[in-house]
Amino acid sequence: MTKTELLSGAHKGAFLGLCMLMGVLSPATVRAEMTTQNTIAAEASDPRQYLEEVEGEKALDWVRAQNDRTLTQLMKDPRFEKNREAVLKIVEAKDRIASPGFAKGGKVDNFWQDTDHVRGIWRRTDWSAYAADKPVWETILDIDALSKAEDKNWVYKGSNCLPPDETRCLISLSNGGKDAVTVREYDTVTKSFVNGGFDLPEGKQVVVWKDKDTLYVSREWTPGEVTPSGYAYVTRELKRGQKLDDAKEIFRGDAADMMAYRSVLRDIDGNYVMDMQTRRPSFFEVIDQFITSDGPVSFPLPLTSEMSAYYEGQAVYSLKDDWTSAKGTKFTSGSVIAFDLKAGLKDPKNIEPVAVFTPDAHQSVEGIAQTKNHIVLQLLSNVTGEVRSYSYKGGAWSYKAIKLPENATLSVSSADDDSDKIFAYSTGFIQPSTLYRADAGTGEAEKIKSSPARFNAEGLKVDQRWATSKDGTKVPYFVVARQDTKLDGNTPTLLYAYGGFEIAMTPSYSGGMGKLWLENGGAYVLANIRGGGEFGPQWHEAGLKTNRQRIFDDFQAVAEDIIAAKLTSPRRLGIMGGSNGGLLMGVQLTQRPDLWNAVVIQVPLLDMMRYHTLLAGASWMGEYGDPADPVEGAFLKSISPYHNLKTGVKYPEPLFVTSTKDDRVHPGHARKMAAKMQEMGLPFLYYENIDGGHAAAANLRETAKRNAIEYTYLMQKLMDK
Structure with a gap:
């Protein structure tokens, strides 16, 4: 939409680079990923290497054969079509909450998909009409109409609009859902692409407005000139009307970085403050430099710290490691700190921040947003949500809690630059999403809309329980089941987890899961294992690299507990x-x-000895480790699923789901593992969506089909006799 809706790395323009972290690789690099020499060498030890050729004829022939076999098996089950129709009805329902984003002039923006708008429309209405549930929507951009006119399978990837007017926007369009996008300048007044405007060809690129006639563009300017992760590290300044080849280079990171880019820091009113340039040596490390008249300036903060907001002249940072200032003040991991940016730039080595928020052992910061006069922290405490509004006056920070429902998952979806209003959702496993508009100044919140129930939750209950992992760590998990469930070991149960990258798994309402699984007598379990962000950075770091077995042990402990x-x-x-x-x-x-x-x-990683050579894989070595390192490589081989299939073992028949258009996690992972099982005579099912990107579904119809595939499989395996 037209506003920065959730700050997690830096304010405004600087944030744009971070929010596109997973998108800086061009198709040329994908095609060049495996040179002929490397392919030949790899195939000498791995006969399934050809499956890494994303759109290779031999590879796609194998994919089509597996798709046909899997779909034939599942679609003959009468439940398949019922499941598909049930999910499609839910995801295309016209009484869904039209998720709002603040726009200029008291307007509300929304991106909407339904039966008539498969690819979706970006639309706008007045706040008063939206609140009264009688909006008359004005279409800003119709992706279906654009796709038809250009004979493309466009997937909308968002807009970046130039403040303060926000009428000129950079629209990101993906072919079939890939991370790689084309970027075009769009006029929201005339509702048309600007004739002769900025138009960047497909690539994984960071594109930031400097001013109305200037962009900072980080992309693969010269074929092969990317980091080992396949990301850009060279930024050029592109002037209006200028050819890409004529753009002037203004920043070059290190070729060994994960990625690097130039961005812009603005204040809450959209006014230019200064340029910033950022190097990311690894996924979790950041080196920000503020460009002053005396040259670039950095602060002596841990490399894992992230700039989260620029508020009232204060630079607000999130800490991922403990840190002690030059004057001896100690700040703990997971804290949010702030200091005067202008003063800090004059004497960067001696900055003396103050703590805005310090977590306890079971708290974490999920996100930071900013309104006209406040910053808003979205918190977790024992995997339960809380939202706080912080103010800085008279050299001191204070906060008030936003009055949102307790014992629920809370998320800030949009914050207004022009007022102190925020949109926030409250949800739970059996509680449909409810939208609130809250005031960060007063702390008051008003209920705006509630989504209708999509499944019958009568008789269901939710419990939070704790399992004991192998090393004695207590691991929380949630169980959703019927109150009258017989404890006889016979309840079909689906256990879900993520366990990585400091991403927390929280209770949320899933109409599809509820309709297809809970309504049919199944139980659902969500495990909050280490590697996630439920309890802050330390919960994540406990499972990094060679400690990753702890994550797997946690998951197994939850399974053994239920x-x-x-x-x-x-x-x-x-x-x-x-x-x-x-x-x-x-x-x-x-x-x-x-x-x-x-x-x-x-959409899995499975070959952990080659993951770092495939697409964005090298960027994740900070999470998983380096296969070339003797110690880390030995551990990775010991846990790599692709390398640990064994003959003589009775494996359950798995279902692999991936996408040809996934240019983040290579589909070769799933392909090779499934092909190896095929050669070993082991049962498996496999479905690869030709479109969809890393979400494995580019539109709502594909989402319904994928859900039908997965839940029909689960019903056959767990509910049938």
Whole structure:
């Protein structure tokens, strides 16, 4: 939309670079990923290497054959079409909450998809009409109409509008859902792309407005001139009307970085403050430099700290490690700190921040937003949400709690630069999402809309429980089940987790899961294992690199706990996870095949000896480790699902789900693992969506189909006799 809706790395222009962290690789680099020499060398040890050729004819022939086999098996089940129709009805329902974003002039923006708008429309209405539930929507951009006119499968990836007027926007469009995007200048007044305006060809690129006639563009300017992660590290200044080749280079990071880019720091009114340039040596490390008249200035903060806001002249940072200032003040990991930016730039080595927020052992900061006069912290405490509004006056920080529902998952979806209003959602496993408009100044919140129930939750209850992991750590998890569930080990149960990158898993309402699973007598379990962000940076760091077995042990401990409680049994227990969670699923398949009867492995990493050579994989070495390092490489090989399939072991039949258009986690992971199982005579199902990107679905119809595939499989494995 037209506003920065949730700050997690830096304010305004600087944040744009961070929010595009996963998107800086061009198709040329993807095609060049495997040179002929490397392919030949790799195939000498791995005959399935050809499956890494994303759109290679031989690879796609294999994919089509597996898709046909899987769909034939699942679609003949009468539940498949019922499941697909049920999910499609939910995701295309016209009584869904139209998720709002603040726009200029008291307007509300929304991106909407339904039966008539498969790819979606960016639309706008008045706040008063939206609040009265009688909006007359004005279409800003119709992605379906654009796709038809240009004969493209465009997927809308958002807009970046130039403040303060925000009428000129950079629209990001993806072919089929890839992270790589084309970027075009759009006029929201004339509702048309600007004739002769900025138009950047496809690539994973960071694009930031400097002013109305200038962009900072970080991309692959010269073929192959990218970091080992495949990300850009060279920024050029592009003037209006200028050819890309004529753009002037203004910043070059280190070729060994994960990525690097130039951005712009603005105040809350959209006024230019200064340029910033950022190097990210690894996924979790940041080196920011503020460009002053005397040259670049950096602050002596831990490399893991992130600038989160620029507020009332204060630079607000989130700490991921303990840190002691030059004067001896100690700040703990997970804290939010702030200091006067102007003063700090004059004497950067001696900055003396103050703590805005210091977490306890079970708290974490999920996000930071900013209104006209406040910053807003979205917190977790024992995996329960809280939202606080902070103010800085007279050299001191104070806060008030926003009056939102207790014992719920809370999320700030949009904050207004022109007022102190925020939009926030409250939700839970059996509580449909409710939208509130709150005032960061008063702390008051008003209920605006509630989503209708999508499944029958009568008789369901939610419990939070704790399992004891192998090393004695207490691991929380949630169980959603019927109150009258018999503890005889016979309840079909789906266990989900992620466990990585400091991403917290919180209770949320899923109409599809509720309709297809809970309504049919299944139980759902969400595990808050280490590696996530539920309890802050330390909970995440406990499972980094060679400590990752702790994450896998946590997951197994939760499974064993619900089995011991006789909620379920290995015969009735299935597991699901995607991306990093897909790695988790692959490890569980190979480490504990005795615990599960169904394993859904979504857009996964599975070959942990080559993950760093595929697409964005090298950027994740800070999370997983370096396969070339003797110690880290030995550990990775010991847990790599692709390398740990063994003959003579009875594995449950897994379902692999991925996408050809996923240019973040290479589809070769799922392809090669499934092909290896095929050669070993092991049962498996496999579905690869030709479109969809890392979400494995580019539109709502594809989402419904993917859900039908997954839940029909789970029903067959766990609910049937």
